[in-house]
Amino acid sequence: MNSSTPIRSEAEIIAAIVAGETQLYHELVRPYERSVYIMALSYMKNEADAEDVAQEAFIKAFRNLSTFRGDAKFSTWLISITLNEARNRLRRQSIVRMQSLDEPPDDDGTVSPALLRDWREIPSEAVEREEVRTLIKKAVETLPEIYRQVFLLRDVEELDVNETAQTLSISISNVKVRLHRARMMLQKELVPQLKAINRPPKRRWLPWS
Structure with missing residues (x-):
């Protein structure tokens, strides 16, 4: 008989995190780290800003996890947060650095x-x-x-x-x-x-x- 711990579904992990098992959050988001970073990088054009956007997206997702509805995939919800964060950051940057609009984009x-x-x-x-x-x-x-x-x-x-x-x-x-x-x-x-x-x-x- 296998006595190993049963594998939890994503919905069960989310419920456990909301209930207080916050240490499980990294397990929840680990499969999506690359996707979140790629989406952020496609907007921010440089690695430092993309990392900031990804980090902020993970933080906001954690803070708002109790509002997540199971009628959509968690990955879909997470990507939506990432896109919104990237757009907001670009808007803030455009306000602060209007004089830089004519500079060529950073190509790493x-x-x-x-x-x-x-x-x-x-x-x-x-x-x-x-x-x-x-x-x-x-x-x-x-x-x-x-x-x-x-x-x-x-x-x-x-x-x-x-x-x-x-x-x-x-x-x-x-x-x-x-x-x-x-x-x-x-x-x-x-x-x-x-x-x-x-x-x-x-x-x-x-x-x-």
């Missing part, structure tokens, strides 16, 4: 290799190249916010249509339309550049060759 070269992994136009080996990853990162950053949000949730975090709609408080039809437009924008931006990168150099025909 960090991007998830998983971006666009379902696109047939981009071979998987190409995505591993730093030059290609940088192009993808910049292209995603240029998407209007409403399209970037849907693209990241659906194609990067792999939330389903219903979860994405819940996270962004929009209709399912809006999710589908925005995702289609985001993909079209990225294709238009990236395909010509990727073709240029992957085009073999012209051979110089020398008289003695």
Whole structure:
């Protein structure tokens, strides 16, 4: 007979935390740490600000855990908090640093290799190249916010249509339309550049060759 402690469901862990077992919170959020950070980084553009946003999102989720309703996934609720925190921080920064709006965005070269992994136009080996990853990162950053949000949730975090709609408080039809437009924008931006990168150099025909 197995005497090990039964594995608790996510709902049971949440109930235990609300009841006072706060030490379980890290166990609850551990599976979502990467997703929260990626979403924060996609908005903040640099690692330090993304880490601050992620940390604040986890803190706010903990403080408001008793208000979480089980009719949505905890991960969906957590991502919603992260997006709101990122948007609020960007608004605060824009007020404080209006004079910096014309400066080029900080490009630290960090991007998830998983971006666009379902696109047939981009071979998987190409995505591993730093030059290609940088192009993808910049292209995603240029998407209007409403399209970037849907693209990241659906194609990067792999939330389903219903979860994405819940996270962004929009209709399912809006999710589908925005995702289609985001993909079209990225294709238009990236395909010509990727073709240029992957085009073999012209051979110089020398008289003695």
